[in-house]
Amino acid sequence: MDHFTVVDSLVGRLEELETDLARLAGERVLILSELAAFAGSAADELVSDDVLRKRERQALARRAVIADVAAATRTTEHVVTSLMAEAESLAGDFPQTLAALREGGLTHKQAQVIVGEAADMDADARAELERRLLLLARAGNHVTLKRQARRERERVLPESFAVRHARASSHRNVRIEHVRDGMSWISAYVPAGFAASIDDRLRMTALAHRYAGDDRTQDQLMADAFLAALLAPECACVLGESGEELPVPSPLETFRRIVPTVSLTVPALVLLGHRVGPDGQPLDPAELDGVGPIDPETARQLCGQASSFVRILTDPVTGAPITIDEHARVPSRRLKAWLRYRDGVCRHPGCSRPALRCDLDHTTAVVEDGATCAGNLAHLCRRHHRLKHLANWRYAHGAAGHMRFTAPSGRRYESPPERRVLRT
Structure with a gap:
């Protein structure tokens, strides 16, 4: 055997x-x-x-x-x-x-x-x-x-998202829980649009310091940037136990320089103030990538700030993309924006890491005549990307964005796209 x-x-x-x-x-x-x-x-x-x-x-x-x-x-x-x-x-x-x-x-x-x-x-x-x-x-x-x-x-x-969001937003708060070893938890209950922007900015701040040679972990840097933004404008970026200061801006300076990048998917009629589509059915709410549905008013405000968002307008009936506006912090190709919309998360079965934090992988490598197209590209987080190349996992594209994953044992798993598509 x-x-x-x-x-x-x-x-x-x-x-x-x-x-x-x-x-x-x-x-x-x-x-x-x-x-x-x-x-x-x-x-x-x-x-x-x-x-x-x-x-x-x-x-x-x-x-x-x-x-x-x-x-x-x-x-x-x-x-x-x-x-x-x-x-x-x-x-x-x-x-x-x-x-x-x-x-x-x-x-x-x-x-x-x-x-x-x-x-x-x-x-x-x-x-x-x-x-x-x-x-x-x-x-x-x-x-x-x-x-x-x-x-x-x-x-x-049956109740509109806007009404429920307004009710929930009235309860926003910050909570502090003091725990053992001199530590505390701080959590804030805030609208999703702000939370997504803060999260992205903290991550980009941490990555900037990691690339500069900081030996702190991603989580440590995000926490330090959060504290610096609130409490310590003069906070220096210090290397671990050595005490050596790095020739890079403080976490606060880095934090302020970064413009958050968030993907926003909006049914086109939502921007016009409609609540139902041509078929009489309620329109799907706008969505922030990696967060979920947000209220229409916030979506319209964010679309007016397109320099920080990738906007994907969708057909109100089919859900297919009408157009993709690329006004992100780092300009991306239309294909990349479309694939982030289609995949949503890492395509490995069961993985939920947002596509924005994944590698865009050629299923069939370019050196093996693999095409750079939607039918040969998919998002894989770094862990599962390594599985593909180092552990003999095989991936294959099907129709309408579906993929099939085959484990080294020969067992097969299906991976539907996060959002429905008409073609790839």
Whole structure:
């Protein structure tokens, strides 16, 4: 038996095991939902104190059952509480998802994504989103499904994106959590357009220092640039433990020089203020690459600042690109802009690294007469790019942007494009 046959056999066994685990997760959901129902109906039997109100007795009964499950399964009550709430939601509001989980047709994490994205919707919208996500779950992992779910959610919700964004924006905030070892977490709740620009600027600042010879990691440099922008205009760029200053600008100076580059996909009619297309269906919202849907007003403002954005206008019915305006910080070819739109992320199955941070790879090398065209180019992150060249992974293009990946063991995986295309 050759090595590839052994790998194929072992991967096949793992695949079967994951299916069994999904089925077991489905059975666990049923048991936990039955325990929750029992705790609610048998509160008088489980709690002996007659002075307590009915709601208090039910809460205590639930806690008693949760404590029992946690002790029996050697896990924490916090975990059991979360699993029980999820089980009640799945059993009560997502019957098709639960059925697919019990059949092994999707993973537990995928089921969690569906519940998380649709739980706060009304019954009709929830059922429609569930139907769509169950179809999408067949072709990827939970990370891919979560990214797709944000887009599908916008298509299903009856309330306009602008109204929901305005409501959410009113709750923006910055939170500080002090943790051990003298450290703290700082997080800010802000509109996506600003967050994407800040993230890109921090990354470009870090890369500029890495290229200049700074020995700090990418994460360290991004954090230092963030602090410099807020607190330390005079902050010097210092090399690690040596204390030697580099002959490059401070993180703040670099940060201010960089213009963020963000790809923005906008249905053409959205720019004109329309909410529905010619077919009477709601228009898809504008999207920031790597972030997801944004409100129409922000999209129109960003299109007016085209020097910092790659704008891709799409047909309101087919979703195909009408035109691609290239006004990025570093001018790019129309083909590159189109491929970033098509791929969205690294094309390796299950990878979610944004295309902007990936290599644009010739599937068939130029030295082997590979053409420089959409049908021979795809985005691969550095990790998966190396897999292709060093670990015998083979990639092939199909119709409409689809790709097929073949592992060294001979197992094949499909990779649909992030966005639908009419031709390549």
